[in-house]
Amino acid sequence: MSFDATAQNLVTVYGVYASASVGLTVWLARTLSKNGEVFLDDVFVDNPRMAPAVNRLLVVGFYLLNLGYAFVTLKAGADALTPVQAMETLAAKLGALLLSLGVIHFGNLYLFHRIRRRAQIRLAPPPVRPQMHHPEPGNAQVYSGSQGAFG
């Protein structure tokens, strides 16, 4: 295997890997921000300026994490001596990148879920039904079948 062929394999791996990782990250970040904005708009009803700000910050963090990770794992070195090895290296790298993107993406979804839950809980009625209705003195009305402690 000549030096030139190895270098050629490495350059191909790097080229495909770099373009795929940047493309995937950009595509995912845009998807996240586009759909997340609708979500956050619903969450931050009491403070509407928060929605675009939080969205932008999340996307910036997403870019930093993903591109940083993709560039750190770019180096293939001696793992791409033959075209077959180069293919395998490329697949392993792209697979690891996709898995990490998936983990971060689901982490983001969980974050959205938590934020939304906190917003929804703000408007939620008490978790137990009242045992009785008592709008004014002398007008008490005990609900039937309310002997159980939780209504």
Add this chain to the structure above:
Amino acid sequence: MDTALWLSNVEARADEKFARARYPRTLAILFDPSCALCRRCVHWMQHQASYVPLSFIPCTGEQARARYGDIPWLGDELVVVSDAGEVWVGPAGFLTCLWALEDYREWSFRLAGPAFAPLAERFFLALSHRRRALAFLFEPKCKDGTCSLGR
């Protein structure tokens, strides 16, 4: 798009959402003033951040008897009354108190769920029925649970 107009639209929607949400806007908590444990709990609640304004009314007082005298559980159990006249008694009142506090609302839903509800109910009933006996925890000299905490 005009940002000020967009913001005022979002704010109007937020106001509407809050106005439409059906939850108690204030709570009156009728506690047993002759029990050291209950006074201690009231003191604790008064120092917690709450989602809705709370008023603490001694259940043996003139105000409680005039306004809520026809609630059959008054004096025996913890009674919580909303501005709309809903009445929660005993363990349900306990959960409604937790619901009102910012740091414990999640726990009120958790404790009202199928996994914890029986436990929460037994816990509260055990505390409530032994509330006079438990006064020694707060003041060792206290024999019958009716003495003052000296606060």
